Amino acid sequence: MEQDRPSVLDLRRSAQVWQRVAPGMEPFPAADNTAVPAMAPQTTAESSTAAAPTPRQESSPTPQAPSAGTYPAPANLPGAVMDPCCMGSAAADLLGVITGFVDECLTQCRQLNLLARQGPAWARQKLRQTAAAEEAHAKRLMAVYYLITGTCYHPAICQPCPQQGGWCAALREQYHLAACTALNFARAADGTSDACLSRLFSDLSQREYQTAETLTALLERSLQC
Numbered sequence: 001m002e003q004d005r006p007s008v009l010d011l012r013r014s015a016q017v018w019q020r021v022a023p024g025m026e027p028f029p030a031a032d033n034t035a036v037p038a039m040a041p042q043t044t045a046e047s048s049t050a051a052a053p054t055p056r057q058e059s060s061p062t063p064q065a066p067s068a069g070t071y072p073a074p075a076n077l078p079g080a081v082m083d084p085c086c087m088g089s090a091a092a093d094l095l096g097v098i099t100g101f102v103d104e105c106l107t108q109c110r111q112l113n114l115l116a117r118q119g120p121a122w123a124r125q126k127l128r129q130t131a132a133a134e135e136a137h138a139k140r141l142m143a144v145y146y147l148i149t150g151t152c153y154h155p156a157i158c159q160p161c162p163q164q165g166g167w168c169a170a171l172r173e174q175y176h177l178a179a180c181t182a183l184n185f186a187r188a189a190d191g192t193s194d195a196c197l198s199r200l201f202s203d204l205s206q207r208e209y210q211t212a213e214t215l216t217a218l219l220e221r222s223l224q225c
Contacts, residue, residue, distance in 0.1 A: 086196035087147040094197065095148065097188055098141055101204075102155050104181055105138035108174065108211075115170055123218050130214050137204055144200060168222050175215040182208030 109131045116127035138155075145153040185205035189198045 086194060087144065088194065090192060090194040091144070091148045091197045094188065094192055094194075095145065098145055098148075099153055099155070101181070101185070101188075102138045102141045102145070102153060104177075105134045105141065106155055108177055108181070109134040109138065111174060111177075115174065118170075119167055120222075123222075126214060126218060130211055133207065133211060137207065140200070140204070144197065168219060171215050171219045171222060175212050175219065178208050178212040178215060182206075182212060 112127050112131035112134065116124045116131065119127060142153050142155075145151075182205045185201045185208060189201035189205065192198050192201070
């Protein structure tokens with residue numbers, strides 16, 4: 001019995017011999033005498049698949065929401081236009097009219113100041129106030145010119161005309177000048193699509209009519225008919 005039982009040494013030697021004969025087979029098969037491969041040999045395709053690293057999937061970048069305090073580009077803001085709603089291109093079409101009004105108001109201012117120095121004492125204060133109002137009209141118009149163009153308007157310096165034909169004739173001349181200026185302001189207000197400029201012209205028209213009324217009141221007191 002002991003001779004039929006293989007020793008450990010014999011099993012080890014048999015395994016070494018078996019590895020040389022059939023290295024892919026189990027040296028000691030199962031009970032059903034079916035040889036079971038110790039390890040199935042890998043094919044070339046399987047080995048290349050196993051060796052190749054798993055490709056890294058690149059996901060598309062997720063758009064991030066703007067953080068607090070971030071604003072869109074100025075071009076995307078509502079109302080972001082190159083031409084403003086007031087004192088823009090519509091007002092620029094009347095630059096020649098505006099400068100003409102400036103020159104006219106300054107001419108009235110100089111002539112009224114001269115008339116105040118030459119007229120009777122009781123009319124001087126009223127004439128100086130009227131001249132100051134005309135100067136204020138010119139300054140408002142020059143401010144409008146700057147709003148439209150970004151540059152200053154420098155009116156030509158003209159000397160006032162001396163009084164011609166007496167006191168009453170001078171008042172008459174100044175009245176017609178103020179009344180015509182008022183009418184021209186009203187026409188300019190109706191002729192522009194710029195809302196701010198139209199409002200300004202309308203206001204100056206009313207003020208020029210007030211100047212005309214002031215001169216009429218002075219003429220009423222001066223007439224000796």
